[in-house]
Amino acid sequence: MIGGILVRATVLGCVIGILGFGEDNNLVDGVTFPRDAAVVAEKLEELEAGKLIEELEELIERLRGKGYTTFVFERPKIAQAVQEKLEVEVRIESITEAGEVLRGNMGKLAVELGFLEDEAELAGWIHEVSMELTRRRVRRATEKRDLVVVQTIQMIDDSEKTLNLFMNRVREWYGLHFPELNRLVEKHETYARLVSKLGRRENFTPENLMKEGIPEERASRMAEAAVRSVGAELQDVDIEKIRMLCGEILKLYRVKSTLEEYLRELMDEVAPNISALAGATLGARLIALAGGLDNLAKMPASTVQVLGAEKALFRSLKTGSRPPKHGVIFQHSLIHGSKRWLRGKIARLLAGKLAIAARTDSFSGKFIGDRLREDLERRVREIREKYPKPKPKPAVRARRRLARRRK
């Protein structure tokens, strides 16, 4: 359709290079890759990540020279990159006719472009590139990723601590001006947001507060408190500093939630089974306490059960007091959400499943998390049915006798 309104070319990447197909889905032009698997693997990875590689740029330029104005891609990311950087019209079609031609005739096209001497070489070439590509991805996926998990969860905990520290300061500081707000807003993040957005207490009007997402009733209560406040009149420069601090605190909240999201993804990759059982945060804490996934995988379930309760455990070993029922796994909703007398039993059960999950994550990588989770929930139901009431406490005397025996 040269001379017409629309001249479209389909641009596709593959192991031999970047290929352009015309309206009739015949190859019009192509820029081939160098014959080096490591280089090609890197280029393909960049392409997938939505980076513009030189071959792609060159092909688009050449096709433009031939009068093509619209470019069709099968991969949205590549289309987007081309559109942004080269400012040409792009379209995305998930399966193109040209793609069918390419997938059906990759060998022939490789010979046509002078990339291969013989079609039969294609399989060997694909083997080489796929080996290289997979090796890179595996390296990235498994290289000490569990230690990254450890750092991430510790950073999340650190930011939590820092936020608490800062917020206590802010509450006290801003409290000079508007002390009543402290009791009215419990959530730190909301408090920081209100101070950062509204500043002086005079701005705490029902309209402004509702704009910030505070429900009507609470907004009017807060506004009333602002009017009647017993706080000091601070100067604008004083308030400005507090607002600035609140702005920084809000940024730190955003950092924290980004990290939490990142941790979830990371855990799905590093320890999908533990994640499925205990959630990303708790799973990551266990890995951190054990000092890595490998170490966790080598621990017996009884150790997993009390990870994080070392102090109580060693006190018990030393003095014969009652041993702890749970360490950090207490944070699991199945434990802290259960009746007190069931927690020990459930902790034992959960620790057992977690030990299996850790070993699977560390040594095989298979996903059995859904099965473990089902087992766990079924057993918890059984336990809850079997022990609806706490065991009657032994008499005080008997308890003393027990304690003595433990020594």
Added chain:
Amino acid sequence: MEVEVRSHPEFPGIYEVTLEDGSTRLATRNLAPGRVVYGEKLITYEGVEYRLWDPYRSKLAAAILKGLEVVPIKPGCRVLYLGAASGTTASHVSDIIGEGGHVYCVEFAPRAIRELLNNVCRFRLNMSPILADARLPSGYSTLVGKVDVIYCDIAQPEQAKILADNARLYLKRDGWIMLAIKARSIDVTKEPKELYEREIKTLKKNNFEVKEVIRLEPYEKDHVMVTAEYKG
């Protein structure tokens, strides 16, 4: 009794071995002589090395022993293998198709594919490992061309749909699929039979002509192997 190896009467590339104790096993000709993939036994007969094929480890072997009538994976075939894991079955596929064929092994778990990469694909030039999510078939379009067979063994609730998506991109018209359906990974609360039927219906809706449905008991519980031809 002497060990004896014969070609399988129906399926090229597959062998039957009679062992010393008189029992008969499946086997494939080892494309990477001397190399063992998952602890299987190696047997040398008339100067050629064969690997015994364990039906308890490989669903394809189980299906053949359970009387599969057509095995679309033949010497020279190109195969897209979804869910290759560490390569137990995939290595036998590589043996069957031989040097003239090619098997693309798609696997999502980095741990599993690391084994595949280092222990299997390195020694088999007709295998290409691909670390990617089978649910997003366009993710490996730079590597994979049209294939003759798609073999699918992924523990995913929507396996038939995932398979159909892959077929649309990569399977030749009149190509074959083999789908191992595991009832437990779809929905444990439902009857296996219901689930098989649901997946098979999805296949039919996507232009597959179902040829055989084979139960894999006693080798695997609640599993079936489905073979179908693509009329896409």
